[in-house]
Amino acid sequence: MCSWLAVACLCALAVCRLESRSTARNPRQRWDGSPVCNKPCPVLSSAIPAAVGITDLLGRLDRHRAATALYRQLERIPVYIATDARGNALVSHYPLDEVDAAAYSATEPPPPAAARPAKHLPSAQHAVQEFLQQFAEVSEVVPVQSSTHDLRSMNRRMPAVLLYFMDPNACAAHVLELRRQGKEAHITRLTLADYAKQVDDDARKFDPILLPTSEALVSATRHGRGTFRGTPIFTTDPPIAITKSETAQGDFNPATERLAVFFSPESAAEIYRRAWWKGSVKLKLGGEAVICRILPGTRRWSTRVLVSSLEELCDRIKTDEPYWTSLIHFEPPPIAADTHAQRLLQERANQLKPTWDVLRSLRGLLNH
Numbered sequence: 434m435c436s437w438l439a440v441a442c443l444c445a446l447a448v449c450r451l452e453s454r455s456t457a458r459n460p461r462q463r464w465d466g467s468p469v470c471n472k473p474c475p476v477l478s479s480a481i482p483a484a485v486g487i488t489d490l491l492g493r494l495d496r497h498r499a500a501t502a503l504y505r506q507l508e509r510i511p512v513y514i515a516t517d518a519r520g521n522a523l524v525s526h527y528p529l530d531e532v533d534a535a536a537y538s539a540t541e542p543p544p545p546a547a548a549r550p551a552k553h554l555p556s557a558q559h560a561v562q563e564f565l566q567q568f569a570e571v572s573e574v575v576p577v578q579s580s581t582h583d584l585r586s587m588n589r590r591m592p593a594v595l596l597y598f599m600d601p602n603a604c605a606a607h608v609l610e611l612r613r614q615g616k617e618a619h620i621t622r623l624t625l626a627d628y629a630k631q632v633d634d635d636a637r638k639f640d641p642i643l644l645p646t647s648e649a650l651v652s653a654t655r656h657g658r659g660t661f662r663g664t665p666i667f668t669t670d671p672p673i674a675i676t677k678s679e680t681a682q683g684d685f686n687p688a689t690e691r692l693a694v695f696f697s698p699e700s701a702a703e704i705y706r707r708a709w710w711k712g713s714v715k716l717k718l719g720g721e722a723v724i725c726r727i728l729p730g731t732r733r734w735s736t737r738v739l740v741s742s743l744e745e746l747c748d749r750i751k752t753d754e755p756y757w758t759s760l761i762h763f764e765p766p767p768i769a770a771d772t773h774a775q776r777l778l779q780e781r782a783n784q785l786k787p788t789w790d791v792l793r794s795l796r797g798l799l800n801h
Contacts, residue, residue: 499755503629503747506758510625510696510765512597512643513604515611515618518784523611523618524639525594554756557685561672561728564692564760567746568668568739593639597628599696599766600646605774619784620777625763629747643743645696646766652698653740663742666763667695669705670737671730675723675762681713685728691762693725694746698738700767705736718764 515523555563598604604620611618631641643664653665673693674685681690695701704725708714713726750757770778
């Protein structure tokens with residue numbers, strides 16, 4: 434792909450050089466004030482669409498690269514769904530006899546975001562300011578409004594829903610409830626990238642809904658006194674920078690540091706308090722040792738925890754601000770699976786083990 438783009442650019446450059454040389458060698462083709470010589474050159478006119486096409490192609494490649502980098506980061510965040518014995522996702526069904534097959538199709542996906550020219554990477558100081566501008570005080574959440582829908586009359590176009598859980602214990606409770614109703618259900622571990630890809634898939638047959646942790650939902654809605662659209666993500670003010678360098682200090686360094694984004698407000702506040710005394714603290718995040726330091730700011734003991742929407746941030750990355758994939762770090766919520774969730778996860782692992790044993794034995798036979 435890169436070699437093809439290089440050849441196309443060289444061809445466009447050669448066309449422009451050819452036109453300039455032909456005009457210089459033939460003085461009669463130079464502009465002498467007459468309208469005849471002022472006509473647009475057909476060679477240059479044909480080269481303009483090619484240049485526009487190359488620019489559009491480069492923009493698409495940049496957006497694709499940004500989406501790939503975003504998915505790679507989201508693969509570190511585990512999510513859980515309910516599946517059947519074959520591993521197929523269990524889509525919700527509504528217990529209404531009058532609901533026909535049309536009611537179980539996915540709702541119309543939103544129109545794709547308009548392509549916008551990619552913005553340039555901001556400076557280190559402006560990057561932190563723009564990062565904080567994407568978040569808002571929890572108190573600024575929209576006040577709650579009562580629903581005017583009547584469940585008994587909602588018998589048409591009811592969406593088919595696939596629930597993604599960030600809390601394994603909540604997913605385990607969902608699976609146990611399905612079993613109590615006589616349905617075969619198991620718990621399967623996926624990643625947040627799987628959810629994001631389903632959201633971007635216009636041909637999906639269901640609507641993916643991501644259920645955050647209870648503490649995130651309670652904090653984002655101010656204990657139910659407001660509403661929140663999307664999946665809540667959190668940061669602190671001043672923000673926390675994650676780095677592996679023990680000598681990092683001063684302003685934010687985008688070459689060696691990442692701005693922390695949390696799915697748990699309590700986790701964000703706890704790490705801030707631990708780093709407040711000395712300005713930094715060494716922790717083990719994602720299985721590797723890192724240093725979390727507070728960027729220069731007010732350095733208050735009780736920090737402000739700001740909230741934003743994961744979907745809104747992903748939309749900015751995939752349209753005109755792809756540089757955020759290299760400036761932020763998503764920290765998974767620190768949730769430990771309880772006894773029921775561990776048993777269900779182990780049960781699913783035992784179901785997949787015979788299939789793996791068969792594949793391994795076949796591989797051994799082929800090697801012999």
